[in-house]
Amino acid sequence: QGCDGILCVLTEKIDAQLLEAAGPNLKVVSTMSVGFDHLSLDELKKRGIRVGYTPDVLTDCVAELTVALLLATSRRLIEATHEAKTGGWGTWRTLWLCGHELANSTVGILGLGRIGVAIAERLKPFKVKKFIYTDVAPRPELANMIEAEYVSFDELAKQSDFLAVCCALTQETHGICNWNLFSKMKKNAIFINTSRGGVVNQEDLYEALSTGLIAGAGLDVTTPEPLPTHHPLFTLKNCVILPHIASASYTTRNAMSALAANNLLAGLRGEPMPKELKL
Numbered sequence: 001q002g003c004d005g006i007l008c009v010l011t012e013k014i015d016a017q018l019l020e021a022a023g024p025n026l027k028v029v030s031t032m033s034v035g036f037d038h039l040s041l042d043e044l045k046k047r048g049i050r051v052g053y054t055p056d057v058l059t060d061c062v063a064e065l066t067v068a069l070l071l072a073t074s075r076r077l078i079e080a081t082h083e084a085k086t087g088g089w090g091t092w093r094t095l096w097l098c099g100h101e102l103a104n105s106t107v108g109i110l111g112l113g114r115i116g117v118a119i120a121e122r123l124k125p126f127k128v129k130k131f132i133y134t135d136v137a138p139r140p141e142l143a144n145m146i147e148a149e150y151v152s153f154d155e156l157a158k159q160s161d162f163l164a165v166c167c168a169l170t171q172e173t174h175g176i177c178n179w180n181l182f183s184k185m186k187k188n189a190i191f192i193n194t195s196r197g198g199v200v201n202q203e204d205l206y207e208a209l210s211t212g213l214i215a216g217a218g219l220d221v222t223t224p225e226p227l228p229t230h231h232p233l234f235t236l237k238n239c240v241i242l243p244h245i246a247s248a249s250y251t252t253r254n255a256m257s258a259l260a261a262n263n264l265l266a267g268l269r270g271e272p273m274p275k276e277l278k279l
C-alpha cells in the first residue's frame, strides 16, 4: 500500500487487486524476468504504470540450459545415471539406453525470438540437417541468422525430430502444445519446453509420452510450479523435469538483478528505462 515502485519475480502476480492495494503512488513495476505473463498489462497501462523487464541478459544462459535439457532427454542421461548407481549396469548390451541423436536431424522451433536463435546457433555444430520454425508470421531477419525455414504449425509437428518451445505465454499460445500437436509428431520426436508451462496441455503430453506417441520430453517449466511430486509426469522415464532453472547461472542472475534494479530506479526518476516494455 502506498509504494512508488515494485520489484517482482515471475511467481508474483501483478493484477488489478494488487494494483488497487498499492494505490495511486505506484509509478513503476520492474520484473526480474524476460517473461511477463504474470503481469496484467491492461491494468498497468490503464493506470499509466511503467513496466521494466530483463530480456537479452539471459538469452545465452537459457539457450545453454535448453541444449543441456535436450541432450539429457534425447540421450536418456537421467535414466542412465540412475541405472549406473542402482545396479542396472550389467554386461554391455546392444540396444540398452539407446536414444536419438542430433546429427542429420530436423530441429523445430515454436516461436522464433532471440532465445530460439541462440538455441539453434548452439545446436548447429551437432550437425543438425535443418532448422524449421513457426510463429504468428515469418521472421526473416532472425530466421536468416540460422537459415531456418518458416513452416506451418502442422508441418512443424510432422517434420521435427526435436521440437523446442520458445514462445511467450499469451492467450493465443495457451495450451497450444496439445493432442493436436503431439498426435502429428514423429514417434522418435523429443519435445523440449523452456518457455512457460501454460503452453502445454500436460494431460495430453502424459498420454503422448506414456503411449509412445513421441519419444521423450524435457520440461524446465510446468503447471503449476512447483509441480507436485505425485504428478503423473514424474512417473515417466522419458520425461525429464527441471525446476525452472534455465536462467540460473551466477552471471546471468546477477545481470538480471542489476537490470531489474536499474529499470526500477529509472522508472522512479521518470528517466528512460534500460529495458522498458512498451504497453
Ligand SMILES: O=CC(=O)O
Pocket: 010, 032, 033, 034, 035, 036, 058, 195, 247
Ligand atoms: O522464466 C524466466 C524468465 O521469464 O525470465
